[in-house]
Amino acid sequence: xxxxxxxxxxxxxxxxxxxxxxxxxxxxxxxxAIMGPNGSGKSTTSYVLSGKDGYEVTDGSAELYGEDLLExxxxxxxAAGLFLAFQYxxxxxxxxxxxxxxxxxxxxxxxxxxxxxSAGEFLKVVREKAKALKIDxxxxxxxxxxxxxxxxxxxxxxxxxAMLEPKMCVLDETDSGLDVDAMKLVAEGVNAxxxxxxxxxxxxxYQRLLDHIKPDVVHIMANGxxxxxxxxELALEVENNGYADILAEVA
Amino acid sequence: MAVTxxxxxxxxxxxxxxxxPSGAAWATEARAKAAAHLRAIGAPNKRDxxxxxxxxxxxxxxxTPSAALFASDEAPMFxxxxxxxxxxxxxxxxxxxxxxxxxxxxxxxxLTEATSKDIHWAKDLFGxxxxxxxxPVDRPMAALNTAVATEGLxxxxxxxxxxxxxxxxIHTSENSDAMVHHVIKVEEGAKFTLLESGPGAARFNSxxxxxxxxxxxxxxxxxQGRDHERKTATHxxxxxxxxxxxRSFTMTVNGMLTRNESVLEFTGDDAQATVSGASAGDGxxxxxxxxxxxxxxxxxxxxxxxxxxxLRNGATGVFQGKILVQPDAxxxxxxxxxxxxxxxxxxxxxxxxxxEIYADDVACSHGSTVxxxxxxxxxxxxxxxxxxxxxxxxxxxxFLGEAIDEIxxxxxxxEIHDRLAAWMERRRA
Numbered sequence: 002x003x004x005x006x007x008x009x010x011x012x013x014x015x016x017x018x019x020x021x022x023x024x025x026x027x028x029x030x031x032x033x034a035i036m037g038p039n040g041s042g043k044s045t046t047s048y049v050l051s052g053k054d055g056y057e058v059t060d061g062s063a064e065l066y067g068e069d070l071l072e073x074x075x076x077x078x079x080a081a082g083l084f085l086a087f088q089y090x091x092x093x094x095x096x097x098x099x100x101x102x103x104x105x106x107x108x109x110x111x112x113x114x115x116x117x118x119s120a121g122e123f124l125k126v127v128r129e130k131a132k133a134l135k136i137d138x139x140x141x142x143x144x145x146x147x148x149x150x151x152x153x154x155x156x157x158x159x160x161x162x163a164m165l166e167p168k169m170c171v172l173d174e175t176d177s178g179l180d181v182d183a184m185k186l187v188a189e190g191v192n193a194x195x196x197x198x199x200x201x202x203x204x205x206x207y208q209r210l211l212d213h214i215k216p217d218v219v220h221i222m223a224n225g226x227x228x229x230x231x232x233x234e235l236a237l238e239v240e241n242n243g244y245a246d247i248l249a250e251v252a
Numbered sequence: 253m254a255v256t257x258x259x260x261x262x263x264x265x266x267x268x269x270x271x272x273p274s275g276a277a278w279a280t281e282a283r284a285k286a287a288a289h290l291r292a293i294g295a296p297n298k299r300d301x302x303x304x305x306x307x308x309x310x311x312x313x314x315x316t317p318s319a320a321l322f323a324s325d326e327a328p329m330f331x332x333x334x335x336x337x338x339x340x341x342x343x344x345x346x347x348x349x350x351x352x353x354x355x356x357x358x359x360x361x362x363l364t365e366a367t368s369k370d371i372h373w374a375k376d377l378f379g380x381x382x383x384x385x386x387x388p389v390d391r392p393m394a395a396l397n398t399a400v401a402t403e404g405l406x407x408x409x410x411x412x413x414x415x416x417x418x419x420x421x422i423h424t425s426e427n428s429d430a431m432v433h434h435v436i437k438v439e440e441g442a443k444f445t446l447l448e449s450g451p452g453a454a455r456f457n458s459x460x461x462x463x464x465x466x467x468x469x470x471x472x473x474x475x476q477g478r479d480h481e482r483k484t485a486t487h488x489x490x491x492x493x494x495x496x497x498x499r500s501f502t503m504t505v506n507g508m509l510t511r512n513e514s515v516l517e518f519t520g521d522d523a524q525a526t527v528s529g530a531s532a533g534d535g536x537x538x539x540x541x542x543x544x545x546x547x548x549x550x551x552x553x554x555x556x557x558x559x560x561x562x563l564r565n566g567a568t569g570v571f572q573g574k575i576l577v578q579p580d581a582x583x584x585x586x587x588x589x590x591x592x593x594x595x596x597x598x599x600x601x602x603x604x605x606x607x608e609i610y611a612d613d614v615a616c617s618h619g620s621t622v623x624x625x626x627x628x629x630x631x632x633x634x635x636x637x638x639x640x641x642x643x644x645x646x647x648x649x650x651f652l653g654e655a656i657d658e659i660x661x662x663x664x665x666x667e668i669h670d671r672l673a674a675w676m677e678r679r680r681a
Binding site: 051052053054074075076078079080084085087090091093094095096100101104105106108109112144145161165 | 651
C-alpha cells in the first residue's frame with residue numbers, strides 16, 4: 002500500500018512551496034479520489050510520486066509497500082509497482098507504440114528478476130487487452146501517441162497500465178478531454194483492473210468520473226494539503242456546492 | 253618567383269605527391285584539366301567560405317597523416333545479403349578477396365582498364381560531372397581525385413540488376429592514402445544498387461560520378477567505417493534524367509574528419525532525388541560535415557535532403573545544404589531538413605541551409621534545428637520502467653530513424669538501424 006507522510010515539496014527552479022504537508026494512506030485494493038480546485042497541488046502529488054524532475058522534496062516521505070519511493074529513479078518506481086496515467090500523454094515520434102510497450106514490460110520484468118516475454122507471448126497478451134479497450138492494430142503500430150485523439154491517448158494509457166500490471170495506479174485527470182462514451186470506456190478499463198489487491202488514486206476535477214470508478218475514500222486538496230476526507234458523498238457535495246463551503250468550513 | 257599563398261603551396265605539394273596516371277588521350281586530357289583547375293583554385297583552406305566550419309588541413313597535408321587501425325568485432329556490413337562483393341585494400345582493388353566482376357545486365361571494368369581504351373563511353377562522364385560541379389563552388393579535393401586517381405570501377409548498367417554491387421573498403425596500413433574514383437552509367441529503364449562500406453584507408457578520397465538516364469533508378473547506401481582516426485573526403489555527383497530516381501543514404505559513426513559532398517543536377521523532368529545521412533559522433537576528435545548542392549534545371553522534379561546527427565562529448569557536426577532552382581525549373585518541390593541532437597553542452601552542430609530560387613511556381617522548404625533530448629519524452633519512457641540509458645537510446649534512434657526511413661529497402665534500413673543501436677549500446681553509462 003501507499004503511505005504518504007507530511008510530504009512537503011517545492012519547485013527546484015523557483016522559491017515556491019506547492020505541497021505543504023500531505024498525508025495520505027491508501028490500503029491494498031482501495032480506490033481513493035483526490036479532488037480540489039486548480040493549483041491545489043493534485044498533479045504535483047502525482048509527479049512527485051512518479052519521480053518527475055523539477056521538484057524538491059523538503060520534508061516528509063512516500064512509501065509503496067514499505068519501499069521509499071522518493072529515493073528511487075522513475076524506472077525503479079515503475080518496477081516497484083507504481084504507475085502514473087498522464088493527464089497529457091507525451092507524443093514520441095519514431096518510437097513504435099508496440100516496441101515501447103514491449104520494452105517497458107520487459108524492462109520491468111527484468112528489474113524484478115522475472116523472465117522477459119517473447120515477442121509471440123507479448124503480442125498475444127497485448128492484442129487481447131487492446132481489444133477490450135477498442136484499440137485497433139493500427140494504433141499499436143503507430144508511433145507512441147502521435148496523431149492519437151484525446152480519447153485514444155487516454156485509452157493507450159489504460160492499455161499500458163493493463164500490460165504493466167502495477168500495484169498502485171495514479172490517474173491524473175484521466176477524464177479531462179474525454180466525451181461521455183470515452184470516459185465510460187476508460188472507466189471500464191480501470192474497473193477491469195480492480196482485483197481486490199491493486200490500489201488506485203484517482204485525481205479529478207469532476208464527480209462524474211467517480212460515478213464510473215467508485216471510490217472508497219474521497220479527499221479534498223487545497224493549498225497543498227488534504228483538508229477533508231470522507232466517503233463518496235463528499236464528491237457529490239463538491240459537485241453540488243463547489244469547493245467554497247468546504248474550504249470555508251476547514252479554514 | 254616563389255609561391256606564397258598557402259592554398260597554392262598546398263595544391264602544388266599535393267599534385268607533386270602523386271604520379272600522373274597514364275591512359276588514353278581522353279582520360280589524360282580529363283586528368284590534365286582537373287590538375288590545371290586545382291592549380292588555378294588552390295587546395296581548400298580554412299579561410300575559404302565553403303570550409304568555414306571544417307578545417308581541411310588533415311585532408312591536404314603531405315605526407316598523409318597516419319591513422320591507427322581499428323579492430324571491430326562486428327561482422328562486416330552488407331555481409332549477409334546476396335550481392336557481388338568487391339574489396340579495396342587501402343584503396344587498391346584486391347581481386348583475391350573480391351567476387352568476379354560479373355553481374356547480369358552490368359559491365360564492370362576497372363578505372364585503369366576503361367581509361368586505357370581509346371574509345372569508351374566513360375569519356376563523356378569521367379571527370380565531366382566532377383568538372384560541372386566546380387561551378388559555382390570550387391571542389392578542389394574532387395579535382396585532385398580526378399587528376400591522380402587510378403583505382404575505382406567503371407560500371408555500365410544496362411538492365412534492372414538482380415543484386416547489389418557491394419564495395420568494401422578495408423584499412424590495413426596506418427599511413428595509407430587512397431584515391432578511388434568510380435564512374436557509373438545507368439541506362440534508360442535500368443535499375444542499380446550500390447553499397448559501400450568501410451573506412452578505406454588512413455586518408456580516403458573518393459569520387460563517385462553517376463549518370464542516371466531517363467526512367468532509370470540508382471540506389472546507394474554507404475557506411476564509412478568506425479576507425480576513429482580516419483580522414484575522409486567524398487564527392488558524389490548525380491545527373492538525373494527524366495522520371496529517374498536517385499536515392500543515397502550515408503551512415504557515419506566515428507572518424508576524425510569526414511567531409512561528404514553531394515552534388516546533384518536535374519536535367520530531365522519529373523525526376524526524384526533523395527540524399528540523406530545519419531551520423532553519430534562521440535568525442536572532440538569527431539568532425540563530420542555534410543555539404544550538399546542540388547540544382548533544379550527541369551520541370552516537376554522533387555528533391556529531398558534529410559540529415560540527422562547525434563553528437564556527444566565535444567563532437568562536431570556540420571551541414572551546408574543548398575537548393576538552387578533555375579528560372580525554368582517550375583513545379584520544383586525541394587525539401588531540406590538538417591537536425592543536430594546534442595547530448596551535452598560540449599558538442600556542436602553548425603548548419604548553413606540555403607535556398608536560391610529563380611522560378612516563381614515552386615514549393616521549397618527547409619528547416620534546421622539543434623536540440624537536446626526531450627525531457628518530457630524521457631520522463632514518459634522511464635515512468636513506464638524503461639531504464640534511463642535505454643530510453644535515451646530509443647529517443648536517439650527515433651531521431652536518426654527519420655533519415656534511415658529514406659532508404660527504401662527495408663533489409664538495408666534494418667541493418668543500418670541495428671548498427672546504430674549497437675553503437676549506442678556500447679556507449680551506455
